[in-house]
Amino acid sequence: MRTVLVTGPGGAGRTTLAAATALAAARDGARTLLISADPIPGFPATTAPAPVTEGLWSVRLDSGAHFRGELVTLQEQLSGVLELLGGNPLDAEELTELPGSAELALLHALRRATHGDWSHEAYDLLVVDLPPLREALALLALPEQLRRYLRRLLPQERQAARALRPMLAQLAGVPMPAQWLYEAAARRDAELAQVQALIEDRATTLWLVAEPGPAAEDALRTARTGLALYGLRTEALVANRVLPGHSSDPFFAALAAQQEKTLGHWGEEGPAPVRVAHLGRDPQGPDDLLALAGPDGAPTVPATGGEGGRAEAPWWIEEAGAPGEPEGDGILVWCLRLPGAVKKDLQLVRRGGELLLTVGPFHRIVPLEPALRRCTVTGAALTDGVLRVRFTPDPALWPRTS
Template identity: 50%
Template sequence: MTTRTVLVTGRGGSGTSTVAAATAVHGARHGLRTLLLAAHDPHRTVDTLLGVRLGDAPAPVGDGGQPPYAARIDEELAFQQEALRLSGRAKPAFDLFGVDPLDPEELIALPGTRHLVLLRTLREHTASGHWDLLVVDAPPVPELLAALALPERLDRYLARLLPEQRQAARALRPVLAGLAGVPMPADWLFEARRWASERLAEARRVIEAPQTSVRLVVDADGYSLPEVRRARAGLALFEHRLDAVVAGRAIPAAAADSADPWLAALAAERRAALAALAAEFAPAVPLLHAPHLGRTPDGPADLAELGAELYGGGPDPEPPAADPWTVEDRLGEDGVLLWRLPLPGADRADLDLVRRGDEMIIATGAYRRIVRLPSALRRCTVTGAGLRDGALSVRFAPDPDLWPRR
């Protein structure tokens, strides 16, 4: 069975850890072999919710026939292990130059290590075959998108630094160097390029898999609709599937009928705000309510109660079908090709498009992506663009010097 991966994200303090833990407990109680990964939990909130101290190795939490397993991503430990492994391979060079290798206590994770460790952990656990459901208490949206975009960006850099034609000429390296003095990369560089490409491809397969999706948590008490829209547009820009929006700590609907006028008025106000949020995402993305239990969840029993309130009697939402980027042939009607990019939540004022050779740089707010154009569009010039009904449409006209004449 293929592992279903759910990346639970949201602004800090919105209840992301609580929703992730409740999702994992709910999945396990429905018979799924479930692993909860605390990937962004510096204050060990997940530990407090589950009543255990998590380590880097998956361990069962709670009682029952099939409890969920949980683990935390320890970037410091992962960095030390990887650095020591590389140090062992470099020991002959250290000995040659009289360099003393660093002790484990001296090794402190560098910036960006968390992203790499998250990608490696996702790849390892989805490939293990041990889990039906992998729930990740993920970083906030900007940091999560930066981590998930890393394989695509690194692969692009590798392609520029060591393109395919240079790899194809590997066997001719001695001949080229001897005849024309053409410098060619050494064999170890080709091997490093191949190794890196394989690892990046494995990470991208997990991220782009149809069974991987993102679940966005917002605080029912204090969300900002423009902020939610920007988060949705950022996820769409990188083509991540958004399976649900969860309103965390929502006031129960019964509070609207309370005899206390203050509570009733507050409940009515929150209900109207959540109705606006539901309308923003309808009908493509469901809005789920994680009601306030009247207390802080404490242990798997409380999390199971919250999961039942959140998902009902069945499993959690399935990943939605992809809304692909498409090219529409309108040469006969309008003389253009139309490139349609679904960007729900994007604002026209936040959009920026730059054509650079065979690539398009697309930005929406703080999020920026470089995309290689489909082959037909590379022989065209951009004539305009528009944002309508949550989709960006870019118009391309054939370049007479490049387009085949009829």
């Protein structure tokens, strides 16, 4: 199954283009599932796959219901401890979802679409309407981050001490929930691993939808840095609501000229964007959405091909003496391409076997290669859009031979 992740600056029409892409793919014979948290005119508002047209199903996410269900289940698992402490369980009706619940609901939906009870339909294409650009990038990095938290907080090797738990529970007079906690953590880790595998799959592509203009140009420039940090590649940039350039009205002619200027910049920085003409109105249903695919019936964005998804390793290691580096004895240089990054927005911390990288609003923790863990950081520089970190062998961990 191929997966298309659709995002872009807020208000750029990403939901509309995701729906149009799903409709066009289904029309061309692909069994397609569309997942979105936003309402789409003419599409059912159901939380399980429901038919839209022949070959197309859609799901409308309900993050509030997902949050309530997860918390009620957690209460049931902790019922013994809550009763001992005199706690009063909360009813589902009185629960209000907390920030972050929408992201977790979307991750849960991705897992269900690929490894859960929704996957029985054997879809050819999964189209996912992601949140706006910056939130989407954080969401795509979330499975990796959450799995790291679980490994740090509940390391699997500590389960070897479970034989002591009954004795500890008797001494403390409190039931020890460690066993189910470890089991729940292992289950969550497996689920997150499935979603992470989907994001990193070579059959998963990322499409950016933007309305040409100065604001979108700045947002996409910032996004390029985040995409590079997370190792994500963009298959297509879709320019939405492109105005005709032959208007006799000076106001619309000026707007069209501004759009053409932005489109020229985008073409210089990467592949030419795919243009989607402005309908002159908001789409009102499937017919309007299909009109966005063009008069010849071709999909708005190619439905096959591309190598999107996450690069196998966005960073690489050079020996000192490579271009731009002075000669060194045993010094290794860890490199990461960060287009658009500026030095003042870059923070780098080495902690144990990891590098903690912050670039503007984006943050990622990178595990180091075994060889680099036996080295110390002796310098870092950002030149020509590439971050280079110098690692010098630590004599205490990597003794030299005569």
